[in-house]
Amino acid sequence: MDERERFQTEKVQPVLLAGHFRQATFSETFQAYNPTTGEKLPEVYPVSCWSDLELALEESQRAVPELARTSPEKIAAFINLFADLLENNQERIIARAHLETALPVEPRLKSTEFPRMINQLRQAAAACKERSWCQATIDTKLNIRSKYGPLGGAVVIFSPNNFPLAFNSVAGSDFVSAIATGNPVICKAHPGHPGTTRLMAELLLEALSESGLPLSSVQMLYHFNNEDGFRLVSDHRVAAVAFTGSRKAGLKLKEAAEKAGKLFYAELSSVNPVFFLPGLLKEKSENLAGELFSSCSLGSGQFCTKPGLVVFINDEAGRNFLRNLQQVFSQPPSGFLLSLVVLENLKAAVESLKTAGAELLAGGHVLPGPGFRFEPTLFALTGAKFLENPETFQTEAFGTLTVAVVVEDAAEMVKVAKSLEGNLTGSIYCSHSEEDEEIYKKLEPVLRLKVGRLLNNKMPTGVAVSPAMHHGGPYPATGHPGFTSVGIPAAFLRFAARHCYDNVPEERLPEELRSKNPNGRMWRLVDGHWTQADF
C-alpha cells in the first residue's frame, strides 16, 4: 500500500496524543491544497475539540517531571535517532512537502531545507550533550550556583506555512530547542502542510519510543478553533508559546498568553530594509538589481527575511538602479505561492500600496490559474511620500514584492530609517568611498537599534544555523529582542528558567554544578572565569 493509499484509507487523519496516533475528537475537518492546481488534496484532517487539547495538556503535565530528570545524553540520543529516521525517509517527506507547498524539490526542499533541518537537529543534539548552553555559573566562595533548566510546563508551538521542514512544529528549531532543554512540547501543525507534519510525527513517535523518552514528550494536533487556541496558551499547564505566523493572529495569541503569565515568543513581521548607498550604486547597479531580485523572489518571496523595502538616493546612479530593478522585476513568476491566503494578502497589499500613492513599476497582478501565482511586483515612491505614511509602506506581505523608496539625500535616508518599526534584519550595501563611509556613520547607529541582524553588502534571506546567528529583533519583528529562534544553542534559552542552588551540598546538586565537569567539555563560569576544568 503506498503512502497515498494509506492516507486515504483513514477517513480522518489521526492526531498524536498521549504517545499514540489516535482518532481526534472533532466536529469540523479541513483539507490541504495543492498550490499548483488550487485544488484540495484528498486527505481529511480534524479540527480538534477542546477535549483533545485537554488530553494533550494533562499528558504533557505528566511528562514535565520525567523529562526534567532525563539525562541530556538520552535526549540527545532521541534527537539524533529522529534525525536518522528523517534522513531514511527523506524522499517521502520531500514528496509530500512539495505536494502541499509547491516549493521546488530542487534546490529548495532537497538540497537546502531538508539538510538544514537535519543539521539543526544534529547541532541541537550535540549542544544538549555538551551542556554549555545552560551557562552554569558558580560562586565557590558563597556556594551559590545557577544554571538554565526546563520551565516546568509545556511549550506550545505554532509553526509557519513557509518552511514545512526546517520550521515544522515537530522538527524545527522551536521544537528541538524546547525538547533539548527538557520541556514537553505540544505542536500545532500548519494547516498548509498537515501531511508533511504527520509523516514526520510518525517518525518522531518511533524515535521517542526507541530512545525511551516519555511518549507524551511531544504531541501533535492539526488544528483547533481560535477560542480553544486562546484557552490553550493561557492554560496553567503551559509555560511558554512559540509562534511564527501572521501579525494579526500572533498578537491575539500573545495577549491571551501574556495575560496569563506565559512566555510568548513571536515572530510577527519584518520588511528587512536594504539601503543602497550612492557610492556603491555608481560602481555596479546592474548586478545589485539581480541580487536583490534573487533574494526577494526566493521561495516565491515567502521568507520572513525577504527584502521588502529598498532605499536609495535619487541621483543618476539611483535612477539607473531603479530602471534595472524595473527590468528584473518585469519577468514571469518562477514559482507558486503557498496558499490562497497568501495570494489574497498579496493582492490586498498591492491595493493598499496603490491607494497610499506608491507607483507600480512592475507586476501587480494575479496570474490566471491553475494554481496560486502572482507577478513579481515592484513599487516605487519618494522618501517624502514614505515619510507621510511610514506604517502603510512598511507592511509585510509574502510574495515577490518590494517597495523602492527613492530619497532625495542621505539625510532623508536616515529619516526613513528612523521611521522604521523593529525588523529581523537591515542591510547596508556600500563601498569604501568617502561618501558612503560618511553616510554609513549616520545611518548605521539608527538602523542598529531597529534590527536584530545588521548586514553589509549581503542579502538577508540566508539565515545560517550558527551559534553567532541572531534571528530576532525589536517588536514587532519579535516579542523580545534578546532571543533568537535560529542558532544553536542560543535558541534554547527561550525555553529555559534559571535554576539557582544556594547552600545545597555537592551530592544534591545537578551534575552541571558539581565540582567535577560532567563531560570535560562543558563550559562553566566559575568565579568569573569560563573554564572546562573541574574546580
Added chain:
Amino acid sequence: MDERERFQTEKVQPVLLAGHFRQATFSETFQAYNPTTGEKLPEVYPVSCWSDLELALEESQRAVPELARTSPEKIAAFINLFADLLENNQERIIARAHLETALPVEPRLKSTEFPRMINQLRQAAAACKERSWCQATIDTKLNIRSKYGPLGGAVVIFSPNNFPLAFNSVAGSDFVSAIATGNPVICKAHPGHPGTTRLMAELLLEALSESGLPLSSVQMLYHFNNEDGFRLVSDHRVAAVAFTGSRKAGLKLKEAAEKAGKLFYAELSSVNPVFFLPGLLKEKSENLAGELFSSCSLGSGQFCTKPGLVVFINDEAGRNFLRNLQQVFSQPPSGFLLSLVVLENLKAAVESLKTAGAELLAGGHVLPGPGFRFEPTLFALTGAKFLENPETFQTEAFGTLTVAVVVEDAAEMVKVAKSLEGNLTGSIYCSHSEEDEEIYKKLEPVLRLKVGRLLNNKMPTGVAVSPAMHHGGPYPATGHPGFTSVGIPAAFLRFAARHCYDNVPEERLPEELRSKNPNGRMWRLVDGHWTQADF
C-alpha cells in the same frame, strides 16, 4: 540651611527632567509619612501630569543614540562617581530613609542596605568596563558575530517601598542594570520615600554632569496617576519596564505594556515556602523556630523573600516545632511597618486566613498607635485544609506573618509543594538521615520547577549580590523565569537586545566583536571556545 529647612522652603519638590530639577506640572500633590508616628512629613511632592511624562519620554529618546555610542568606560566612570557621591553623603541619605521608612539605622540601613547598594553599583561598573556581560559570540568562518547591546528605547523603573536604597529606582539594581547596558532610564520614585529618592537623584545629576553622560540619561518623577502610568509603559519611546511592587498594580501595568510590545519585568509576589523534614526537626526544632522567626521578622517581615509558608509533618517533632514557633511568634514587634497600606493589607490577610479556616496561634492584631505596628502573627492549618484552598493560603502579605502547614506525611508534603504557584525561593531544611534523604528525593524535583532559588538549611531572606545569584522565578513570582533582578551582570540581560553583525568588515564592528580583545579581560565565545585572547 539644613536639609529640613531646604526641603521646606520649596513649596512643591521639583522633579528631575531633561537634565534639571524643575517645577513639575501637576494638579495634585502628596506627602510621605513618618511610619513611627503615622503622621505626614512636611514636604510636598507633585503628582505629575502627562506633560511631565511626555517631556521625559522625548528627552529619553534623544539620549538613546547618544548613550548607545558612549563607551563602557565612560558609563562605568559615571556609576563609580555616583557611588562615591552617595558614600560621601551617606549620613544624610540614611537619615532621610530612616525618617521615611522607619527601617532601623543599625544594622539595617547603615551596615546592610547602604553598603549593599554601593557594592552593587561598583560591581556593575566593573562588569560594564569588563564587557563580558554582552556575551560576544563570534563565528569566524561565517563572519557572523553577535553581542548584547542597548534596547533602543527608554527603560521605565517602578521601585518598591521596602528597600529605599538598594532597590531605589535611581540607584538600585534595575537602575544600574539599565544604564550599564546603555539605555536611558525614567525612574518613578516610590511615594513612600520620595525624599530619599530626591537626595540620591541630586547626586545622580551631579555624577551625570561631571562624567559627561547625556543629562537626560536618567530622569525622575515622584508620582503620576494610573492612567498616565499605563500610557507611559505603552508609549512607543519605551522599550522595557521593570516593576517591583504589588501583584494587583503590577499585573495591570504588565497587561498595558505587553499589549504594546514592551518587555515587562515584574517581581509580583512570593511566599517563599520552607519545608522542614522530619529527621532534622527531631534533631533541633528549637533553634530552627528562632531561625525562622529571625528571617520572617527581618525588616518587619517586609522582604520579598520573607518565608511566608512553612511545611512540616504532624509527628511528635513537628508538633514540638509548632509549639516552639508559637512561642517565638508570641513576642511584641521590634519594628514598624512601612506604611498604612502595608498595615491594611496585613490586616486583610489575617482576616482572609481566618475566614478560610486557618487557626491563629499568635498575634493577629494591630498595635495601638502612634505608628504602624502589627503583632508577629502565626497561623496553622492541616495539609488537607491547605489543599482545599491553596490559592488563599499562599497569598503574599508583608509583615511578620507566616502560615504553618502541618501535613500528615511526606506524600501530603509533596502534594502541598505541587499546589504552589511560582516563587522566588524554596527552602528545604533536612538532615542526612535516610528518612530525610528519601523525602528530599521526592520533594526536590517538584519544588525545583516552582522556584528560582532552591536553598538547603538556609533561610531565603539573604540575597547575595553574586554573578551566580538568581532573584527571580516562575510566574507570578516574576514575569520571566529566565531573568534575575539581583546579581551582576546577569541582571543586565533584562535590558539588552541581541545585536548581530553579518558580513560586516572589521573596521565597522563594535570593539567587542573585533579580532583584538578590547581590554584583554573580556570573555568571548569564539568558534565555540570561551576565551580572553585576541583571535
